[in-house]
Amino acid sequence: MEQIVSELKPAVFERRLCRRDALKTIGAAAVALLGGSILPNRLSADPVQPNIIFILADDHRWDALSCTGHPFIRTPHLDRIANEGVLFENAFVTTSLCSPSRASFLTGQYAHKHGVVTNHTPWDNRNKTFLELLKTAGYETAFIGKWHMPGKGLPKLRGVDHFISFTKEGGQGVYYDCPLVIDGLESERKGKYITEDLTDFAIEFIEKKRNSPFCLYLSHKAVHFGFRPPKHLKHIYDKVDLKLPPESDTWNTVTRNHWFVGAMAPMNFLYRGYCATVVSIDEQVGRILAKLDDMNIINNTVIIYAGDNGHFWGEHGLYDKRLAYEESIRIPLLIRYPGLNTDPGRSASQMVLNIDLAPTILDLAGVKVPAQMQGQSLKPILQSSQVDGRKSWLYEHFPVFPIPIPGIAAVRTNHYKYIEYQNNVRAKELFDLESDPKEKNNIFDTMEGKNRSRDLKKELERLKKETGYQFYTRGRSLAVESNAFNK
């Protein structure tokens, strides 16, 4: 527009305006103004097929970011995605566990539908991923990072052009020297730090010359247990007041059966490592953003950042995840796509789920969302803050041997959360999330609770029916106990 205006200037100021000239000038200005309102979108984003980058962190809980109010973790690059995009402040996972949640991101389905119900149940390669559908639509695709769905090695994923992952330690990987399987070939990675190593591959993929749009699925091992930051960040939070919740203490991690989930060190030590490891993810996200800036493709690229589940750091006296409390099920979800989002920096309060990712990506790419996907596209929420979100959703967890946490079915609404446990191993729970956001008072046995729980139980059963819910005791290979919650 500036260029058009400057071209007009001499004509405007060098001679006296006649009526025709004035009309021409106004017409040109109108075209320039109209163009100005249209051009940014056209220049910044192909409305049909933008590039897509999905970055998935492990165990990164929703409030471990500076933009979500963490007292000391600084995440400027992730904050940038939020500030230039949309921060979903009520994003959740339908199962708070690595493998089921990851499969849900890929397939847009609940765990009971895609079949990866625990960390030990294998991926069924008949499952359709959004990567496969994007490939069919002309995208070049790459899956880089943690796969962590058991089976005999890594699957031959349909629709994935480059598949770089790891199988060490049951697919969990390790922070240092983690061997990778690069398009089927094993590679030692001596001296490499996993988050940086995976980002190197991601940048290499982004830089590749191509004529088609690309989709990068970058799935980190960080910030999962082990909590090992790179050497230069190892001590950044050594002297920080951790501000852990009041019911937390140093020994939470080594008491109350938490050894079964792998905690063998004091809470404070683990949490410092966790926070520093979050910073390392942020640094690597920064490298990707810088590369996109350098290549001048950042505005034609949808950037999505999420965590695969939350994490307890002493809330309710708990450590790890799996349970249906907020700290476990809430995740960070940030989406930057200036081509679509006209009010950057917005926080969206609608309840959104990990199963919404696949339909969202397909929708943004202009690909038809298949009927078997159970999530909803977030495109309308990205476009407008006035869109209604879902009213309720189903949370499910299946027992994961050898962890002493029963199967869970729960329904969460904006106001309440109702939780049932397998075989009533634990008492039913009902929380008023508006008056008790920390879920400290189980009101199930109160008068209000009795009234509310009837409706919520009905809603839970409706959601189970709608989603084709089944309860699995040992993965899909064994008998289904559909009445496990009704005993």
Added chain:
Amino acid sequence: MKKQSRLRRIIFPIVLVTAVYFVSISLYDFSRHIENQALHLTISHASAAFIFIAVWLGALFGNTIAFFRGASFGERVLVCLVPPLVRSAYILSSFIGIYSAGEFFFLFLHHIIIGIPMFALLCMGFSEIWCRIIARRKTGDRSIKVFALSNTMLLLFSCAAVTFMLWNLGHTYYYLYMDLYSKLFL
């Protein structure tokens, strides 16, 4: 050593170690409900220290008491094994209603369940050494061997078992265990 009553040489050390464990774990669980932070932290730190002593070092104390109260070697093994077995049973009770009977029994091989009794035997092995040294000095009885066959075998066996389970911070054993689980149950 003069053989004291069954109550004093066997029951007392078992009850002492087990009671310290259960009292301290109850105190610890209670502590997080205390709103006063200073009191919460004091109780949680103190109770956690006693949990640690009862779980990891209980056999050192139990065996020493039993030894000097005249318990036989077999009785001392019992004194050292009962508290961790009670603890394991308590931990296992939190699995009831979640897994099948087969999986429940397979849990017995989990290093948290089987590892703590093994560690107790290791502690007993070490405790035997100093108990025997002290006994030799106190009584002047040169027939008391510091490294008798029984306690040496116990020490070697428990040391090997604990090393195997803790190798690579326990990851190696865990993944072997889970591979076996997958083969048997999935």
